[in-house]
Amino acid sequence: MTVDPAPAATVVPARILRDIVGHACMAPSVHNTQPWSWHASGNTLELFADTGRRLAVADARGRNLVISCGAALHHAQVAAGALGWEPTVTRLPDGDDSTLLARIELTPATPSPDAGEELQAIRDRCTDRRRFTSWPVPEERLRHLAATADEWGGQAMVLQGPSERIRTDLLVGRALDRQATDEPLAEEQRHWVNHSARDGVPGVVIPANAPSDAHLRTRFGSGLLTEPERELEGSDGLLVLRGASDDSPAWLRTGEALSALWLRATREGLSVVPLSQVIEVDETRERLRGEVLHGMGMPHLLVRVGWLAISRGALPRTSRRPLDDVLSW
Numbered sequence: 371m372t373v374d375p376a377p378a379a380t381v382v383p384a385r386i387l388r389d390i391v392g393h394a395c396m397a398p399s400v401h402n403t404q405p406w407s408w409h410a411s412g413n414t415l416e417l418f419a420d421t422g423r424r425l426a427v428a429d430a431r432g433r434n435l436v437i438s439c440g441a442a443l444h445h446a447q448v449a450a451g452a453l454g455w456e457p458t459v460t461r462l463p464d465g466d467d468s469t470l471l472a473r474i475e476l477t478p479a480t481p482s483p484d485a486g487e488e489l490q491a492i493r494d495r496c497t498d499r500r501r502f503t504s505w506p507v508p509e510e511r512l513r514h515l516a517a518t519a520d521e522w523g524g525q526a527m528v529l530q531g532p533s534e535r536i537r538t539d540l541l542v543g544r545a546l547d548r549q550a551t552d553e554p555l556a557e558e559q560r561h562w563v564n565h566s567a568r569d570g571v572p573g574v575v576i577p578a579n580a581p582s583d584a585h586l587r588t589r590f591g592s593g594l595l596t597e598p599e600r601e602l603e604g605s606d607g608l609l610v611l612r613g614a615s616d617d618s619p620a621w622l623r624t625g626e627a628l629s630a631l632w633l634r635a636t637r638e639g640l641s642v643v644p645l646s647q648v649i650e651v652d653e654t655r656e657r658l659r660g661e662v663l664h665g666m667g668m669p670h671l672l673v674r675v676g677w678l679a680i681s682r683g684a685l686p687r688t689s690r691r692p693l694d695d696v697l698s699w
């Protein structure tokens with residue numbers, strides 16, 4: 371049997387592949403480590419975990435690394451759809467222990483109807499650690515964000531009740547305190563602040579004064595970003611992203627869900643800040659699972675969601691590695 375060659379029009383132009391990967395690399399990643407690499411071949415893009423960029427102390431199992439790659443995988447799918455290519459994703463095609471996290475096959479399609487807004491959300495999204503306004507995020511909006519995460523294979527839980535919020539706040543504070551006295555971990559963290567012109571967290575995006583509420587303190591301590599005085603309250607929304615298991619397939623889905631939630635929030639004018647420390651510390655992760663999730667699922671990431679003051683200044687963008695460093699052919 372002979373198979374007709376695919377019409378020339380179905381070949382993805384190299385500039386489109388570069389554009390998709392370029393947008394994927396705008397994804398958030400733990401400490402802006404950008405722990406991924408991409409391989410393009412024909413109509414296929416492959417996403418690999420760059421394990422050399424794993425945080426050896428804070429992320430020994432690679433949870434945050436795979437979540438970060440999952441976020442890039444979701445960004446890639448959104449960008450492909452917006453640019454007129456339907457992505458079909460095979461996750462972990464070589465098994466759970468492989469560094470090949472996903473293979474994306476691209477076929478021609480009509481660009482998604484809100485392509486412009488989707489690409490803009492990828493460009494606009496950032497981690498803005500400044501305090502939110504006291505204007506609460508309506509529960510309905512938080513549930514809508516959680517539903518968006520769930521549509522992408524995540525399991526998001528809104529923390530609404532006062533007791534679960536207080537417990538979570540205490541656990542976040544405990545995790546921060548535990549990590550503050552862990553010198554190898556603190557050293558690893560310092561290493562990634564102002565790391566280079568292409569990765570790491572620049573001091574200019576870290577608030578200068580760490581707030582007193584535990585979940586509002588940033589892991590990076592006090593930075594250079596000054597904020598004007600104004601009346602603020604810690605009335606932000608809290609969501610836990612969790613999974614049925616605590617392994618690569620589940621983390622990858624959580625990363626995709628995080629990205630879906632975050633891009634949706636960005637389009638709605640909401641700000642999202644991940645808080646991974648309470649998950650990184652074994653004791654607090656286990657207590658979060660038992661005392662807040664009541665054993666229903668394994669916690670992967672905590673995120674806070676809120677409104678930033680309209681009068682706030684624009685935040686400088688964190689940098690990214692050059693495309694040619696992360697994309698091979």
Ligand SMILES: Cc1cc2nc3c(=O)[nH]c(=O)nc-3n(C[C@H](O)[C@H](O)[C@H](O)COP(=O)(O)O)c2cc1C
Pocket residue numbers: 396397398399400401402434435437438441495496497498499570571588589643644645646647671688
């Ligand atoms: C898995 C994961 C964990 C993260 N954990 C934290 C955290 O604990 N605290 C924090 O301030 N930011 C956290 N971030 C945000 C990253 O620091 C941020 O995405 C990165 O510096 C790139 O900046 P950008 O999001 O503005 O592009 C996390 C991001 C990811 C994907």
